[in-house]
Amino acid sequence: MKIGEAADASGVSAKMIRYYESIGLIDAPPRSASGYRHYREDDIHMLLFIRRGRELGFSMAQLRTLTSLWRDKSRASADVKRLANAHIETLNERIASLQAMADTLKTLARQCHGDARPDCPILDAFAAHNGQK
Amino acid sequence: MKIGEAADASGVSAKMIRYYESIGLIDAPPRSASGYRHYREDDIHMLLFIRRGRELGFSMAQLRTLTSLWRDKSRASADVKRLANAHIETLNERIASLQAMADTLKTLARQCHGDARPDCPILDAFAAHNGQK
C-alpha cells in the first residue's frame, strides 16, 4: 500500500505519516526500488491507534509511551491506566480553566446592555486597574 | 518608565511588550536618546487590558478588535457584547470537545483493572479496527 492509500485507510494525512516517521513515532517502512514507502495492514493499525490517541487529546510524548505499551505484549495494564488517569487530570484542568473564562465572560456579558451606548462593563472589567475585579 | 518596569507593572513580559508592538497591537512608544522605550501610565493600562483579555482566552485577532473598541469612546456596547458572546460560544465548544475526550477516557479507565495483567480495554479501544467503538 502506498502512502496515499495508507492515509485514506487510516485517516492520517500522508504529511503526518511522514512526520511521525521522522520523529520516530512509527517505524520507517520498506521502500520500493523507486523510493516509494510501502505499508502493510499492521502499519495501518498503528496509524489508526495513533489517530485515536490524538483524538482523545494525548500529546505526542504520551503517544510515544502508549504505542510502546501497545507493542509490549507483556505490559501491565496499570501503566496504561496511570497514563490515562494523568491525562484525564490534565483534561479536567484545561476544562476548569476554560470554564472559568466562560463563566467570567458570561457574567460580564449579562451585565452589558448591548445597545448603541458606549458604556460597557466588559471593557470596564478589562480596563480595571483598581480593585474592581 | 522603562520596559522592565512596564513589564513588572503590567504583568506582560518585556518580550511580549516588544512583540505586541511589532505586530501593531500597541503603539510604538517614544524612545530615549539611546533607544530605550519609554512608557507612561496609559500604556500600562493598555497592557493590563491586553493581559486580561488574553487571560480570558481571547485570540490576538480578537484583542486587536477589543483594543480598538476600547480606544473608541463612541463604540456601541453591542459590538463588545457580540464579540464576547462569540468567544463564549468558542469556549463552550472547546469545553465540550475536551469533556467528550475526558468522558470517553473515564469510561475506558473504569473498565481497566489496572494491575499487572496486560489486557487493557483502553489499548483495545485505541486499536479497534472493527466496529468496537
Next chain:
DNA sequence: ATCAACCTTACCACCATGGCAAGGTCAAGC
C-alpha cells in the same frame, strides 16, 4: 509519447512565548 495522478524531499508559515547571544547604556560605588 503523453498526461494525470501519484510519490519524493525540502523548505516556509502558523501562534504566542521563552531563551540565548552579542553588544550598548546607565547608575552606583569606588
Next chain:
DNA sequence: GCTTGACCTTGCCATGGTGGTAAGGTTGAT
C-alpha cells in the same frame, strides 16, 4: 574616571503539530 552589575537593544532559534508549496521523479493508463 573606571568598574561593575543591572538593564536595554536587536536578532535568531525552538516550541508543536499541521498545512502549504515547489521542484522533480515514478507509475500507469491511454
